[in-house]
Amino acid sequence: MLAPEEWQAVRLSLEVATRSVAVSLLPAIGVAWLLARRRFPGRALVDALVHLPLVVPPVVVGWGLLMLFGIRGPIGGPLHDWFGVRLVFTTEGAALATAVMSFPLIVRSVRLGIENVDQGLEAAARTLGAGPVDRFVTVTLPLMSPGILAGAVTAFAAGLGEFGAVITFASNIPGETQTLPLAIYSATQTPGGEATAARLALVSFTLAVSGLLLAEVIARRMHLWLGRG
């Protein structure tokens, strides 16, 4: 049904989205925790920084990454010179750009999840002898897990379609950084590529809808499991 190079774009999209979620999930939980539970100087600034990718044009985010992680950038330079790691124009780079773009989505969702956890339950666990880590693992984490799950699924779905930041930072290299939206864009720019564009658009649409349905089913199960059904 799909040509080999079209399959490649689909697989690459899935890979980039998965890697971006894997990279950003833990830091996002940490930042969401800080924003939801801690009062510290500069909290408003951190909040604004986290939300920046939502309001700044994706191309600008890609350009910023290029400046920071480029081979001569302040982070990309040492990475390349000391560890031989190059992010620009690579699959890893596409995953990084996607992770930065979807980071605020995860943070917002996890933060909502944390704010839904009744702190009275944590206090109860405390009086029953549970220390900080014990409390987090046995009470807070299970109760905030719907927020984490929703954040991860949304970020994954959004990551499948990230365009501006990826094309700016990682470029449009088939088999390396040409994800679904980039492949669709290329197809529309190629004479006779209309059929390819239509097929890939259909795949894109199907993936998005099944992702949403799956998230809905898991969320329902989770609420039952948490005794909120």
Next chain:
Amino acid sequence: MPDVMLRHSFGTDGFALDVAFRAPAEGVTALFGPSGCGKSTILAAIAGLLRPREGRIALDGTVLLDTARGIAVAPERRRCAVVFQDARLFPHLSVETNLRYGLRRAPRDAEGPGVDEVVALLGIGHLLARRPGRLSGGERQRVALGRALLARPRLLLMDEPLAALDAARRAEVLPFLARLRDAACLPILYVTHALDEVDALADELVLIDAGRVVAAGPVEALTARTDLPLAGRRDAGVLLTCTVAEAAAGLTRLAFPGGMLTTTLHTGPAGTRVRLRLRARDIAVAIAEPRGLSTQNILPATLAGIMPSGDADEVFLSLALGPTTILARVTRVSVARLGLTPGMPLWALIKAVTFDHRAVPAHIADCDARLGR
């Protein structure tokens, strides 16, 4: 034996808390007072969930908090289990896992009843596999009681455990609280603003008003005083511990030091100890032995004193029945009409049907004997 001293203030010109009291090593000490008097704050400070500005809390010689010496044991290491008003069961865990939560974290050498014993005591065996979301309010609170007791605490803190329940659920849970009190052999601090819970459960009473201790002591002794805020209530009256002498023909005869009461209570077999509130407004007096009355209890007494009641038109009569003192509330007009003066012999009239039918068995402090201390 819990020993508590706390000073705390909320905001800059807000309400100030300044209390000190001791509780016995066994049984229920009720912290009683109106809403907002600071009693829940005291409990939170003892549990460690609130850090008071100044204070010292000790338990059997272990210091939990001493702000002067910079000691503040973390709540998770205080071993003071709390039963909250809203139960606070973990919604994602089954009833059984909830019950075992504190037990799994208790020190290995901590003594206390086991899961089976507690489950039987609270009648929650059929709920073990359920999630808290599928329990009624009363069932939830019973599970919360079990979870706290199973944490093997050195002190049980109860923060208005029945306040969120309706009257029927309260009546369902109250006997279980009494059973837990008798089985636990622990000091229990019980915060409440409901007098019937004090009557049913408390051995000691700490009266709190506007952040201060107004009076503290055994419940029976405090209910006999007319100078406390308790006496201003319409249901004021002496609490009397009685022993069932005879239960027959629809009437239960209760013996107390100095006399016998006939009631319509269904309290259990002879020998059962119950505590009754003799509401002062339910007691009338006569200067001669009355005849032809339906009233079952006509008890000879001596008028020990006449005290103001806080109401301009009413007074308290303190009546001595042998070693027992009870209070009667009568009008000043009656005092003048009958020419009542202290020292007079009187007859106290108490209807058999006046007693609260929810009386639960009185607490028998026998932990020393049971635990071989």
